Amino acid sequence: MTDHSEIVGSHIPMWRPEEDTELHNLPLVADCKLLNKYAIFDKLGAGAMGVVYAAVDLTNKRVCAVKCLLSCWKKENSAVVDRFELEGVTQRAVKDDNVVEYFDNGEERGVKYVVMEYVDGESLEQRLLRLGRALNWEEAVVLVRMLGRGLSQIHECGIVHRDITPRNILITSPGCAKLSDFSIARVARWPSYITTSGQVLGTKPFRPPEQDIDAGTADFSADIYSLVATICYALTRETWTSASTLRGLISRFPERIPGFPREVSAVFQKCTADSPSERLQDSQQFLRAFEGCLPTNQVSGPSVSGLPFACPKRQLTVPGEQILHKLRQQAAQSTMDQELKPNVPVRPVKQSGRRRLISAAILLIPACMGYYWEFGQSLDKHRSLNAENTGTGKRDTMTAIHPVPPPEAAALSERFRTASLRLQELAIQAVAEGRKAEARTLLKTAIDLDNNREAKQMLDQMQSTLNSE
Secondary structure (H helix, E strand, C coil): CCCCCCCCCCCCCCCCCCHHHHHCCCCCCCCEEEECCEEEEEEEEECEEEEEEEEEECCCCCCEEEECCCHHHHHHHEEEEEEEEEHHHHHHHCCCCCCCCCCEEEEEEEEEEEEEEEECCCEEHHHHHHHHCCCCCCHHHHHHHHHHHHHHHHHHCCEEECCHHHHHEEEEECCCEEECCCCCCCCCCCCCCCCCCCCCCCCCCCHHHHHHCCCHCCHHHHHHHHHHHHHHHHHCCCCCCCCHHHHHHHHHHHHHHHCCCCCHHHHHHHHCCCCCHCCCHHHHHHHHEEEEEEEHHHHHCCCHCCCCCCCCCCCCCCHHHHHHHHHHHHHHHHHHHHHCCCCCCCCCCCHHHHHHHHHHHHHHHHHHHHHHHHHHHHHHHHEEEHHHHCCCCCCCCCHHHCCCCCCHHHHHHHHHHHHHHHHHHHHHHHHHHCHHHHHHHHHHHHHHHHHCCCHHHHHHHHHHHHHCC
């Protein structure tokens, strides 16, 4: 199921925080709902999976968007809850001007939330409705470049978006396009319990044929299909019923759209092939093929600042400094109360030798991993020097037993390893802060990403500790 919550959208007038059922457990201060260090002061939109609010980060003093999971999902579907929690964790690794930035995620008084960049603008879908026309080719070229760069960064982090649509592309008031809504995204080699085999995810008609059968098989080529389909919709404002119908529509672009090169039509048709193996497999490859088809006068393209996408800024009334000062005091007092809890009985914890050993192991794991990495680097250097010194053309015994994988496979494996280690670090932090459920979810993902043995040991130790308690 895709979450159609919008980080931007029509302002919802007369929002009464005291009547918001999703936030009823949160303290109300100066007409704002206080969620950890975030002061929620307005409601931006709602969807099938969550509600998006405008808030002020009281620590960093910036306006941000906070998406809260609907309470009904916490009782009905644990996979949805896990996916929501991982949305905030995995997307924090993506840093690009053309991707909505994620800052934080957590849970406060039973409210699960994800904090992200506040986008002052509107979606591509809303933009097309407001303009009352399709994009021309020059506008589409700039849009392809921006979204292609953002998608490249997402894929570099091993993430498959799986829901690129006009609704999930946000355009800021100056005219910068950003990919958003990672609610059904997955990391390559995603755990099976997050995406069930045979599950249909994505938005028709923009999702590729394989997502109509099993969204778990979607790879980077599926995102390229959806990106091209979205561009085609922006150029025509027409929909289609199948991939073959879409390719037929693309074949007529050179005659229908002024300035549309025939070579680009061939690239678009290749990207929307029925079989994933027949498409362009990499977003960088797609960008190179696209740029190679453009005429000389379009190679550099117009700048983002000159993009005719700019829209009026949203009228958003941010709480004044006096109210924010009061909210900061309340947030600090709330944190202090949570730490002290003088009237709440605490169950005594038996400090067994086994528990101390587990705690020590958790603290030592990062150091051990660092040593293992340094050892691997030294070993690789030794092999390289050995091969250069022999000059016989023969490989040493170690290299012969373990052949070096192709550069592409090695680079992909390294990205998975890096992501796995990062998830393990976040799990260690979650354990230290008492968020054990989140830690278990992070460790499961780290194991599936890179068969992380250290993460598996940590998970087994946590489970045995839970059973002993």
